Structure formats: C-alpha cells, structure tokens
Amino acid sequence: MANTFKRKTLANIDTTLVAVYTVPASTTTVVLGCTLANISSSSITASIRLVNSGDDTYIIKDIPIPSGSSVEVMAGNKVVMEPGDILQVQGSIINSLDATLSIMEMG
Numbered sequence: 001m002a003n004t005f006k007r008k009t010l011a012n013i014d015t016t017l018v019a020v021y022t023v024p025a026s027t028t029t030v031v032l033g034c035t036l037a038n039i040s041s042s043s044i045t046a047s048i049r050l051v052n053s054g055d056d057t058y059i060i061k062d063i064p065i066p067s068g069s070s071v072e073v074m075a076g077n078k079v080v081m082e083p084g085d086i087l088q089v090q091g092s093i094i095n096s097l098d099a100t101l102s103i104m105e106m107g
Contacts, residue, residue, distance in 0.1 A: 002106075002107075003104055003105070003106050004104065004105045004106075005032075005102070005103070005104050006102075006103050006104075006105060007100065007101065007102055007103075008020055008021045008100075008101040008103060009098070009099065009100050009101070010089065010098070010099045011039075011098045012039070012095040012097075012098070013089050013090065013091045013095070013096070013097040013098065013099060014090075014091065014094055014095065015090065015091060015092060015093065015094055016090060017047070017049055017088040017089070017090045018088060018089060018090065019086050019087070019088050020087050020088065020089050020099050020101055021081075021086070021087045021101055021103065022084070022085070022086045022087075023081045023082060023083050023084060023085045023086075023105075024083065024105070024107070025083050025084070026083060026107050027083055027105050027106065027107030028080065028081070028082060028083070028105075028106045028107060029080070029081040029085075029103050029104065029105050029106070030078050030079070030080055030081075030103065030104045030106070031074055031078060031079040031080075031081065031087065031101060031102075031103050032074065032078060032102040032103060032104060033072060033074045033075075033100075033101070033102040034048065034059075034072070034073040034074045034087075034099065034100070034101050034102075035070050035071070035072050035073070035099070035100045036048075036063075036065060036070060036071050036073060036089070036097060036098070036099055037065075037069075037070040037097065037098045037099075037100075038065040038066065038067055038068060038069055038070065038091075038096060038097060039095075039096060039097065039098055040067060040093050040095070040096035040097075041067050042067055042093060042096070043064060043065065043066050043067055044064075044065055044067075044091050044092045044093050044096045044097065045062040045063060045064050045065070045091075045092040046060070046062070046063055046065055046071075046089065046090065046091050046092070046097055047060060047061045047062055047063070047089070047090045048060050048073060048087065048088070048089050048090075049087075049088045049089075049090075050079065050081070050085060050086075050087060050088075051085065051086040051087075051088060052081075052082065052084070052085045052086075053084070059073065059079065060073050062092075065097075087101065
C-alpha cells in the first residue's frame, strides 16, 4: 500500500458547493491542509463540506475572509476521507475564492 502526497486546487469558486476532491475507489485519504484564499475586492465567507454516505457535515461554515487574505482551515487537524467521499467548497460571492488542498492518498 503506497502513500502518495498530492496537491489539489480549484480556482474561482462560485456561490454553490463545488467538489474540490473526490476520494478514488480502494483509497483512503488524509487531508493535511486546506487553504482558502479570497481573490475578490470584498470580504467574503467560505464553507467546506464533507460529503459521505448520507451523513454530510460541514468542516467549517461561513468563515469570514477579508479581501486579499487567506485562512488555513486544517491547521493542527487532519480529516480522514474514505472511498467516494467528496470535499466541497463554497464562497459567498461569485468567483471569489481559491482552494488548495494538501492530501496523502493511501491505497
């Protein structure tokens, strides 16, 4: 079973929840870090949701991010994701948010 470090990014995130990462079959993933950057000229809020088998949960909901700033959501914490789990991100203004994930896939 190989461990592979990866980076996943998504730019210009919209006001609807959109998938940044989906765990492949026969793989377990550990989210090591998640940085959300406000690329707009206004303050925004952002949310991250973990979608799994019927028990979807928010990791963070409506965190404020000032214009030109970023926030490291997973600082000091890790999230384990199982096959088929999806990490979704949402901003409060159209095309206002960039997301960068640092992950380790095991499988």
